[in-house]
Amino acid sequence: MNQKINALPETKPAPSRFRNTIGKYIIKRNSSCIACGKCAELCPYGVHIKPENHIAPFRPVEHNCIGFDCKDTDHYCIEHCPEDAMTLKANPLLETMGDYRWTPEMLLGHFAMAETGCAPHVDLEYNLGNSGGGFDKMRFKKPDSTLAVNLSDEEMDTSIELNKTGDGRPLKTISIPCYGGGMSYGSTALSVIVGRARAAKRLNSLTCTGEGGYPPEFLPYKDHVITQVATGLFGVREETIQNCPVMEFKYAQGAKPGLGGHLLGEKVTEAVAKMRETVVGRPLFSPFPFHSVYSVEDHKKHVDWMKEINHQVLCSVKVSTPTDVDMVAVGAYYAGAHIIHIDGSYGGTGAAPDIAKKNIAMPIEYAIPKVHRFLVEEGARDKITLIASGGIRNAMDVAKAIALGADGCVIGTADLVAVECVRCGNCESGRGCARGIATTDPELGYMIDEAYVEQRLVNMYMAWRKQWCSLLRSFGLKSIKDLRGRSDLLIHLDYLDEEERKQYQPAPGYKMVL
Amino acid sequence: MPKKYTIHTKPAPPKFYPVGKYATIEFRENCAGSCKECVKKKCVYDIFKNNYLHMSNMEEPEYLYTCNSCFRCIQECTKGIFSRVINPEYREIGDEYYTPDVINRTWYQAHTGSIPVSGAGYRGPFAGKGFDSMWTDMSEIVRPTRDGIHGREYINTCIELSRRPERLAFHEDGSLAVTVKPILEIPLPILFQKPKFGVLSKKVLVSMLKAAQTIGTKMFMDAADIDETLEPFGTVIIPVVKKENFHEFTDLLKRSDMVEIDYEPGIETVLDALKTVNENLVISVGLPLSANLDYAGIGVDLSKTAMDTLHVYADYNGREFNSQNPRFIKDMLRDIHVALVKAGTRRQINILASGGVSMAEHVNKTIICGADGVVIDRPLLLAMECRLCNRCRNGLSCPVNLETIDPEYGSNRIINLMGAWRNQMLEMLGAMGMREARRLRGEVGRSMWFEDLEKESFAPIFGERKVSLDVG
Numbered sequence: 001m002n003q004k005i006n007a008l009p010e011t012k013p014a015p016s017r018f019r020n021t022i023g024k025y026i027i028k029r030n031s032s033c034i035a036c037g038k039c040a041e042l043c044p045y046g047v048h049i050k051p052e053n054h055i056a057p058f059r060p061v062e063h064n065c066i067g068f069d070c071k072d073t074d075h076y077c078i079e080h081c082p083e084d085a086m087t088l089k090a091n092p093l094l095e096t097m098g099d100y101r102w103t104p105e106m107l108l109g110h111f112a113m114a115e116t117g118c119a120p121h122v123d124l125e126y127n128l129g130n131s132g133g134g135f136d137k138m139r140f141k142k143p144d145s146t147l148a149v150n151l152s153d154e155e156m157d158t159s160i161e162l163n164k165t166g167d168g169r170p171l172k173t174i175s176i177p178c179y180g181g182g183m184s185y186g187s188t189a190l191s192v193i194v195g196r197a198r199a200a201k202r203l204n205s206l207t208c209t210g211e212g213g214y215p216p217e218f219l220p221y222k223d224h225v226i227t228q229v230a231t232g233l234f235g236v237r238e239e240t241i242q243n244c245p246v247m248e249f250k251y252a253q254g255a256k257p258g259l260g261g262h263l264l265g266e267k268v269t270e271a272v273a274k275m276r277e278t279v280v281g282r283p284l285f286s287p288f289p290f291h292s293v294y295s296v297e298d299h300k301k302h303v304d305w306m307k308e309i310n311h312q313v314l315c316s317v318k319v320s321t322p323t324d325v326d327m328v329a330v331g332a333y334y335a336g337a338h339i340i341h342i343d344g345s346y347g348g349t350g351a352a353p354d355i356a357k358k359n360i361a362m363p364i365e366y367a368i369p370k371v372h373r374f375l376v377e378e379g380a381r382d383k384i385t386l387i388a389s390g391g392i393r394n395a396m397d398v399a400k401a402i403a404l405g406a407d408g409c410v411i412g413t414a415d416l417v418a419v420e421c422v423r424c425g426n427c428e429s430g431r432g433c434a435r436g437i438a439t440t441d442p443e444l445g446y447m448i449d450e451a452y453v454e455q456r457l458v459n460m461y462m463a464w465r466k467q468w469c470s471l472l473r474s475f476g477l478k479s480i481k482d483l484r485g486r487s488d489l490l491i492h493l494d495y496l497d498e499e500e501r502k503q504y505q506p507a508p509g510y511k512m513v514l
Numbered sequence: 515m516p517k518k519y520t521i522h523t524k525p526a527p528p529k530f531y532p533v534g535k536y537a538t539i540e541f542r543e544n545c546a547g548s549c550k551e552c553v554k555k556k557c558v559y560d561i562f563k564n565n566y567l568h569m570s571n572m573e574e575p576e577y578l579y580t581c582n583s584c585f586r587c588i589q590e591c592t593k594g595i596f597s598r599v600i601n602p603e604y605r606e607i608g609d610e611y612y613t614p615d616v617i618n619r620t621w622y623q624a625h626t627g628s629i630p631v632s633g634a635g636y637r638g639p640f641a642g643k644g645f646d647s648m649w650t651d652m653s654e655i656v657r658p659t660r661d662g663i664h665g666r667e668y669i670n671t672c673i674e675l676s677r678r679p680e681r682l683a684f685h686e687d688g689s690l691a692v693t694v695k696p697i698l699e700i701p702l703p704i705l706f707q708k709p710k711f712g713v714l715s716k717k718v719l720v721s722m723l724k725a726a727q728t729i730g731t732k733m734f735m736d737a738a739d740i741d742e743t744l745e746p747f748g749t750v751i752i753p754v755v756k757k758e759n760f761h762e763f764t765d766l767l768k769r770s771d772m773v774e775i776d777y778e779p780g781i782e783t784v785l786d787a788l789k790t791v792n793e794n795l796v797i798s799v800g801l802p803l804s805a806n807l808d809y810a811g812i813g814v815d816l817s818k819t820a821m822d823t824l825h826v827y828a829d830y831n832g833r834e835f836n837s838q839n840p841r842f843i844k845d846m847l848r849d850i851h852v853a854l855v856k857a858g859t860r861r862q863i864n865i866l867a868s869g870g871v872s873m874a875e876h877v878n879k880t881i882i883c884g885a886d887g888v889v890i891d892r893p894l895l896l897a898m899e900c901r902l903c904n905r906c907r908n909g910l911s912c913p914v915n916l917e918t919i920d921p922e923y924g925s926n927r928i929i930n931l932m933g934a935w936r937n938q939m940l941e942m943l944g945a946m947g948m949r950e951a952r953r954l955r956g957e958v959g960r961s962m963w964f965e966d967l968e969k970e971s972f973a974p975i976f977g978e979r980k981v982s983l984d985v986g
Contacts, residue, residue: 018586018589018590019590019591019594020589021589022585022588022589092597092599093588093597093598095600096536096600097585099637100637100639100640101638102637130639131638131640136640251654251655252652255635257945258941258945258946259944288944288945289653289654299655319654320654322651322652324654328655331655345649346636346640347635348634348636349635350633351633352631352632352633353938354629354631354632355630356942356945357635358636358875359649359875359942360649360942362649365971366967366968367971369974370971390635413635423634423635423637424582424583424634425632425634426583426584427633427634428631433633434582434586435584435586444558490975492972494979494981495976495978495980495981496980513600513604513605513614514613
């Protein structure tokens with residue numbers, strides 16, 4: 001068991017699907033170039049490539065260029081070009097990318113991590129957004145250097161336990177403190193969700209079906225696929241509960257708290273309709289809430305029902321973040337859940353009303369400490385796994401969420417960014433995602449394949465793991481489990497005096513055009 | 515009101531290209547010419563389809579406005595000739611409160627009647643000023659939500675404008691011992707008012723009135739602006755009069771079911787005089803939220819007079835008048851509401867609030883802060899394609915020819931906007947488990963406020979907050 005948990009999957013380059021990548025800088029070679037190959041000789045980052053049998057160098061690989069930082073090195077191509085054929089400038093395209101939560105640099109940073117499996121070598125701020133609050137204002141304290149431990153990444157433990165109840169059901173450990181959020185068959189391309197399952201298997205983690213049924217393509221990875229039971233009960237069958245190691249009751253989701261799901265008619269293709277046992281082209285509404293659950297007792301009945309169908313299954317309860325989220329969490333615990341999964345309001349991958357995403361329910365940063373504290377006071381904290389999601393964008397957000405009191409996180413949007421989602425937000429319109437991710441359109445579906453998704457996700461999570469290991473080492477911790485609830489290691493910039501605040505990286509706070 | 519109130523919308527495409535956020539640019543001199551992989555042909559949204567027509571007609575190319583920002587043309591062009599910028603015109607429209615994004619979403623709703631939906635999560639700042647420092651609650655497991663939007667459960671958005679008696683009394687035989695005046699109610703907690711500036715041609719006003727009539731709400735207008743051509747709109751119009759001029763509009767007031775009179779000291783005496791003109795007239799008093807007025811105290815005093823509805827108004831952006839450091843309407847409303855609750859008169863009268871309501875979410879949030887309903891004006895102009903460019907204020911021509919708008923079309927766009935707003939209200943009410951907009955009034959328990967959440971969740975961890983967020 002331990003061997004499996006510690007075996008880390010191999011990272012290998014998984015280049016962009018697109019011919020022209022987007023970089024922080026633009027570097028151009030003009031017609032004065034005499035193809036001497038000096039730039040290719042100099043550049044250690046592979047921006048300039050000139051294979052031996054080629055007359056001229058290839059077009060510069062701009063996203064690898066470190067830009068003006070290169071000036072101080074001895075390999076600055078601009079200066080060394082004998083013909084002055086090179087120009088370098090910041091890419092103005094970045095202004096048109098991203099938003100307050102996912103800044104352009106965070107997007108590019110994740111593209112790079114998914115491509116290489118390492119932190120980007122370009123100076124990109126990929127750990128902090130520009131939202132001006134929550135995780136973006138939190139920092140880990142400066143660690144005491146005497147605490148640091150000298151262990152390799154392989155020796156560090158980033159695994160978390162999913163069954164802490166001691167109820168005789170299987171113990172389930174995942175190797176990284178994250179698993180994949182529900183994305184349904186129908187809302188997302190099949191190759192994407194199967195690619196996620198393949199990555200989950202390699203990472204020894206999990207992914208989730210979402211509310212769209214259980215396509216047979218998941219079966220080879222069934223030990224790593226959570227079956228979601230949501231209010232519409234689409235595609236929920238006895239065998240899909242029997243297949244899964246963990247089943248998830250979705251009471252609510254952060255993107256549309258208190259509202260039902262809605263799959264547009266255009267996305268209900270023949271295959272989707274068959275899977276969901278509905279009619280082609282008809283929009284599908286999931287009601288809200290479960291009309292069979294109006295009390296914790298009703299909820300317990302649901303949990304018991306699932307446990308009876310599969311005697312090995314662990315139960316996760318996914319709820320949103322209302323004022324009384326702490327009470328809901330305790331209720332879930334007493335009903336026999338193994339995992340309470342709280343989904344904050346700022347996240348979500350699928351299409352949702354803008355009014356709901358912005359306004360309904362509280363951001364996850366507030367909900368985690370609230371629930372953690374309440375579970376501690378109730379004496380239940382060590383008997384249930386607390387999973388947070390909804391606005392967890394990067395490795396440091398995961399670490400901050402764990403320090404605030406969660407055991408681990410569920411990731412959705414970052415998975416999609418890893419496969420080159422640019423967050424244009426048009427997931428729901430017409431034929432769906434133009435980049436082939438959130439679509440069931442047969443023509444757009446060709447754009448993406450399972451192996452690509454699998455490797456990009458493995459790369460991104462392994463890059464994240466490196467960040468977690470480095471953070472843990474600096475605080476003298478050997479396991480990410482020891483970070484849970486260590487909110488004493490965090491500071492919030494707005495709660496510091498001006499002098500103290502200067503010691504930390506300031507929060508980005510630039511105006512964006514929305 | 516009808517048994518199940520709905521607003522029927524039908525698409526009303528824009529007459530002018532909406533100012534889109536992105537402009538695609540191409541360096542055409544580098545184009546390969548007859549490339550078989552041309553990204554223009556592969557655009558998922560077909561935005562380049564009629565490109566050549568625009569060129570021959572010497573029109574602005576449509577793709578300046580309709581780009582959906584998928585980046586595929588930029589990333590797939592074999593020569594890399596595409597790039598993208600933020601449309602300079604987009605940066606120019608609106609102001610700090612009515613941002614280009616708010617304006618664009620308003621146009622979208624007026625066009626389609628649908629609520630704005632997008633994927634990939636929320637994109638804005640964590641919290642912000644004014645209404646952006648509060649969130650609404652939702653119900654989970656043990657408190658049922660209401661499935662209003664899909665029509666399975668009916669959520670009532672009706673509000674009253676007339677005064678409610680403090681209590682009923684009965685004779686021994688069971689008959690009523692008090693006179694109950696006719697109840698004036700509207701099916702939507704949103705009323706219209708004539709904007710203070712903008713292109714306000716007769717056609718524009720008729721568009722607004724027609725929309726108000728269709729959806730069953732009312733519109734405030736200066737009594738002096740009401741002429742015989744507006745007579746078909748009858749009680750849709752709430753004439754606004756002043757203490758010194760209400761005598762001039764006696765006939766009009768006799769025909770109306772509601773009137774508004776501007777507040778000034780000593781106005782109480784005039785209210786009874788208005789009732790003598792028309793005893794069933796519902797009286798609203800228009801009270802500016804000005805720093806040099808004790809609006810909460812005035813509200814309490816007025817609630818003890820013949821006034822039915824208190825209409826408080828801040829500036830367009832919801833700020834207090836005459837103040838160097840203006841408060842925001844949400845906080846001012848809280849004060850007024852709480853003062854009336856303490857005085858024991860809140861249940862008898864209604865509060866309407868205007869200023870700062872630019873999106874559907876602001877309607878519910880204003881009601882949570884203590885209003886019964888809201889009064890809007892600018893969003894009505896926006897629905898009719900206004901760009902808030904302020905050219906009209908400088909005597910320049912309107913870029914969307916508002917003055918000649920067809921009232922049929924204009925009202926269609928406003929109705930669409932109101933339909934979309936109501937559906938969004940239902941989403942929020944449903945999530946809160948509420949079946950009545952009236953129950954939301956002052957219901958702060960169903961909301962979460964930035965200061966409270968920071969205190970509850972973060973103070974035990976981080977201690978005392980040293981930077982105060984300007985949430986006003």
